[in-house]
Amino acid sequence: MASESVSYDHIFKIILVGDNGVGKSSIIRRFCEGTYTHDMDTTIGVDFYLSEIDVSGKKIKVKIWDTAGSEKYMSISAVYYRKADGVIFVFDMTRPRSFTNVVSVWMNAVEAQESGCPEAIKVLVGNKADLSPEVDMTQVKRYAELHDMRLVEASAKSNMNITEIFTSLAKEIIDERVAREKDPAGGKKTDSFYVARGSANKKSSNNNNEGGGRGGGGCKC
Numbered sequence: 001m002a003s004e005s006v007s008y009d010h011i012f013k014i015i016l017v018g019d020n021g022v023g024k025s026s027i028i029r030r031f032c033e034g035t036y037t038h039d040m041d042t043t044i045g046v047d048f049y050l051s052e053i054d055v056s057g058k059k060i061k062v063k064i065w066d067t068a069g070s071e072k073y074m075s076i077s078a079v080y081y082r083k084a085d086g087v088i089f090v091f092d093m094t095r096p097r098s099f100t101n102v103v104s105v106w107m108n109a110v111e112a113q114e115s116g117c118p119e120a121i122k123v124l125v126g127n128k129a130d131l132s133p134e135v136d137m138t139q140v141k142r143y144a145e146l147h148d149m150r151l152v153e154a155s156a157k158s159n160m161n162i163t164e165i166f167t168s169l170a171k172e173i174i175d176e177r178v179a180r181e182k183d184p185a186g187g188k189k190t191d192s193f194y195v196a197r198g199s200a201n202k203k204s205s206n207n208n209n210e211g212g213g214r215g216g217g218g219c220k221c
């Protein structure tokens with residue numbers, strides 16, 4: 001049988017990190033498969049997913065690494081932080097501790113792997129935005145700005161801003177590469193925006209392709 005040959009404009013490695021139970025696997029499943037289940041299996045070590053998205057007419061293959069949020073897996077996960085093009089830090093908007101752990105554990109773990117590599121583009125995601133927030137969002141916004149990170153309030157359950165997370169990250173990675181080619185010494189300059197609940201990017205259906213969304217690529221995991 002002849003194998004299908006697909007060429008891509010870009011291939012990006014994206015990893016999701018954050019505490020156990022914040023919804024990393026649910027976000028990926030929602031994005032890749034358009035599904036949500038309440039009884040998710042706990043991720044052991046690292047899972048690997050593939051998807052495709054179209055951003056500004058470019059065909060992009062995204063390799064998504066889902067890591068276990070337990071510290072005992074951090075040493076396994078650390079290998080996968082290396083050479084990531086994008087890192088999605090996930091916290092649970094109903095669990096303040098999961099945000100303070102982004103600050104005190106996950107950011108340090110990722111930055112420790114970055115030596116010698118161009119900086120990965122980072123995004124901060126507050127998941128479970130379908131529930132009442134317990135996290136102080138003023139503090140979260142300040143942290144995101146300080147780290148030049150886009151902040152997205154999302155819900156894997158209600159499919160809010162899930163596609164937005166990946167398409168906007170891919171676009172930022174492309175913009176960063178273009179900027180670096182033009183000016184190799186230049187630093188990253190991200191528009192610091194905040195995608196809140198009920199924003200224009202809110203999505204409510206599974207196959208939301210508008211605005212450069214997924215180009216019909218399902219997960220090939």
Ligand SMILES: Nc1nc2c(ncn2[C@@H]2O[C@H](COP(=O)(O)OP(=O)(O)O)[C@@H](O)[C@H]2O)c(=O)[nH]1
Nearest residue numbers: 020021022023024025026038040128155156157
């Ligand atoms: N209410 C709500 N629950 C969610 C959401 N995302 C995930 N969950 C639930 O949170 C639990 C942990 O999710 P999981 O994806 O396994 O988290 P992970 O450990 O970070 O991969 C599961 O019971 C999910 O069904 C969400 O957006 N809203």
Ligand SMILES: [Mg+2]
Nearest residue numbers: 024025042043
């Ligand atoms: Mg998981």
